[in-house]
Amino acid sequence: MAGKTLFEKIWDKHVVTKVEGGPSVLYIDRHFVHEVTSPQAFAGLRDRGIQVRRPEKTVATADHNIPTLGQDQPIRDELSRFQVNKLAQNCEEFGVDLYGLNHKWNGIVHVIGPELGITRPGMTIVCGDSHTSTHGAFGSIAFGIGTSEVEMVMATQTLLQNKPRTMRINIEGDLQNGVVSKDIVLYIISQIGTGGATGYFVEFAGSAIRSLSMEARMTICNMSIEMGARGGMIAPDETTFEYVKGREFAPKGAEWEKALTEWRQLPSDEDAVFDKELNYKAADIEPMITYGTNPGMGIGISQSIPKLEDIEKSTQATFKKSMQYMDFQPGDAMIGKKVDYVFVGSCTNGRIEDLRAFASFIKGKKKADNVTAWIVPGSHQVEAQAEEEGIRQILEEAGFEMRQPGCSACLAMNDDKIPEGNYAVSTSNRNFEGRQGPGARTMLASPLTAAAAAITGKITDPRDFL
Amino acid sequence: MPIDKFVKLESTCVPLPIENVDTDQIIPARFLKATTREGFGDNLFADWRYDKSGNPKKDFVLNDTTYSGKVLVAGQNFGSGSSREHAAWAIVGYGFKAVVSSFFADIFKNNSLNNGLLPVQVSKEFLEELFQAIEKDPQAKVEIDLDNQKITLLPTGKSESFDINPYKKKCLLNGFDDIDYLLNINDEIEAWEKAHD
Numbered sequence: 001m002a003g004k005t006l007f008e009k010i011w012d013k014h015v016v017t018k019v020e021g022g023p024s025v026l027y028i029d030r031h032f033v034h035e036v037t038s039p040q041a042f043a044g045l046r047d048r049g050i051q052v053r054r055p056e057k058t059v060a061t062a063d064h065n066i067p068t069l070g071q072d073q074p075i076r077d078e079l080s081r082f083q084v085n086k087l088a089q090n091c092e093e094f095g096v097d098l099y100g101l102n103h104k105w106n107g108i109v110h111v112i113g114p115e116l117g118i119t120r121p122g123m124t125i126v127c128g129d130s131h132t133s134t135h136g137a138f139g140s141i142a143f144g145i146g147t148s149e150v151e152m153v154m155a156t157q158t159l160l161q162n163k164p165r166t167m168r169i170n171i172e173g174d175l176q177n178g179v180v181s182k183d184i185v186l187y188i189i190s191q192i193g194t195g196g197a198t199g200y201f202v203e204f205a206g207s208a209i210r211s212l213s214m215e216a217r218m219t220i221c222n223m224s225i226e227m228g229a230r231g232g233m234i235a236p237d238e239t240t241f242e243y244v245k246g247r248e249f250a251p252k253g254a255e256w257e258k259a260l261t262e263w264r265q266l267p268s269d270e271d272a273v274f275d276k277e278l279n280y281k282a283a284d285i286e287p288m289i290t291y292g293t294n295p296g297m298g299i300g301i302s303q304s305i306p307k308l309e310d311i312e313k314s315t316q317a318t319f320k321k322s323m324q325y326m327d328f329q330p331g332d333a334m335i336g337k338k339v340d341y342v343f344v345g346s347c348t349n350g351r352i353e354d355l356r357a358f359a360s361f362i363k364g365k366k367k368a369d370n371v372t373a374w375i376v377p378g379s380h381q382v383e384a385q386a387e388e389e390g391i392r393q394i395l396e397e398a399g400f401e402m403r404q405p406g407c408s409a410c411l412a413m414n415d416d417k418i419p420e421g422n423y424a425v426s427t428s429n430r431n432f433e434g435r436q437g438p439g440a441r442t443m444l445a446s447p448l449t450a451a452a453a454a455i456t457g458k459i460t461d462p463r464d465f466l
Numbered sequence: 467m468p469i470d471k472f473v474k475l476e477s478t479c480v481p482l483p484i485e486n487v488d489t490d491q492i493i494p495a496r497f498l499k500a501t502t503r504e505g506f507g508d509n510l511f512a513d514w515r516y517d518k519s520g521n522p523k524k525d526f527v528l529n530d531t532t533y534s535g536k537v538l539v540a541g542q543n544f545g546s547g548s549s550r551e552h553a554a555w556a557i558v559g560y561g562f563k564a565v566v567s568s569f570f571a572d573i574f575k576n577n578s579l580n581n582g583l584l585p586v587q588v589s590k591e592f593l594e595e596l597f598q599a600i601e602k603d604p605q606a607k608v609e610i611d612l613d614n615q616k617i618t619l620l621p622t623g624k625s626e627s628f629d630i631n632p633y634k635k636k637c638l639l640n641g642f643d644d645i646d647y648l649l650n651i652n653d654e655i656e657a658w659e660k661a662h663d
Contacts, residue, residue: 022633
């Protein structure tokens, strides 16, 4: 019998039972909750007259709908304030721990889980947010769910799930200078498209992945949903253990040793078989930038937007609509295109390493006058660390503003909206029409490419500065 | 709590021949501040449907009285992006009972099924035929028969079968809900917890 994949080992261990001819009942180790996708689920529990089954396996934060300025003041937007307050009331009523606004552990749900050591290898983790796949970087099964499923997990600590197929994407070799993990994942999505991994759970592997830090790995797993995958994961190794060790909720002492022994068994067996495998060379990857209105419409920064005749016939209408929205011409070069806004932050690139990379790039330079830049840390802990390391000072000296933590302009639920028709280079995860505000035009890129654009005021190859 | 049953549906269609329609288009994030499930239908496809002042855009299909019905027919990879169930609530709230496409994003598919909205996945060829038939005659109807897992383009009689998980099919046919099912197997969950905690 063939060996097991990382995914299968964790999945099999968590199956409570299987519905005949149907899905499995999967036990959930950790449930993250936020203000936007939970109120209807709590209301459902109330209607049924039931409790949160395991509140100690549930943790909540407010992140999507909060301002990034003046967090000590009441939220001005009435609906946002109501929703954030509702979360607090619900958590109080149902006994769920809440790291709400101004709590020292508050931040974007996919930033705080890992930094608090709540996210650990071998777990099943869900949240009513598609970027829950981020936590897979620790070698866990983590995926986004809808609100009915949020209620399901609250009520039963289990989820009815069909077992997805498995895919392994191998990236071998060394990355070029100036190429970072964001570029790897944008490259993969540009190759397979936004539906390329639909129905699959993806394991990212290969020497280029193994050499990445935990935060860089999180960026890759974070965007696995953008290739359609149910989730993404990376085998836990010494880098993983080193990151988890000593964090607030990480196991300690004998418990830690026991956990380590278990975690070391998790990586896919050598003879494990995946339903699909894809192979790429790290050396082929350039700094990436998107030109269209989905994350699959990305190219190496030195390349040009495809010509209409290079696009598959059935997709041409969609491509034209996208070009019209962006006001780009097929065949245009990306280098030199004007940039009005730069956003650094989100669950994709709002961690300390991202701020460090951005700050070291812009240190001693000046922000271009035509650019408005928002640098938004992913959590209060990231903010505090940036302060401590002198990053805030470097940013301010170069003319940048560091805001307070939250999801911010990634989805523009709060006031951080890119104005209509403006071009933004964003380190976030989605360039959909209107994602960063009605009529906003988003180009996704790494923190380095964002830094190069912020300094020059136009799309610039970050390698020119290295 | 029971969901709406889905057995058989005969209806005209609303065509949306665009690929990769993401959940940010179905319901933009700024409308996610509500704390109930109701009212999202008014903002379905808001940025395609209304101009800045909130007036209907004439060229968008939902504002075109030529087309109506309970079936939305959309280009491939429908529902990609965010996990927001609000997308399914908006489609159901508007009055659709089924979405036909050649490919659906995973989370959207689950969310739809949990709200009595049937995602019908057909071949690219069948989808193209559907678009052409609707363009030719906006009154062209389809019949969706869940029990027999069959969709038929009535003017031509051309039909195709579609897949659905047998458990989910049973839920939709009977209006059963997943949470009731899971609450009923509480003993098994408890036993699992005892063995693993």
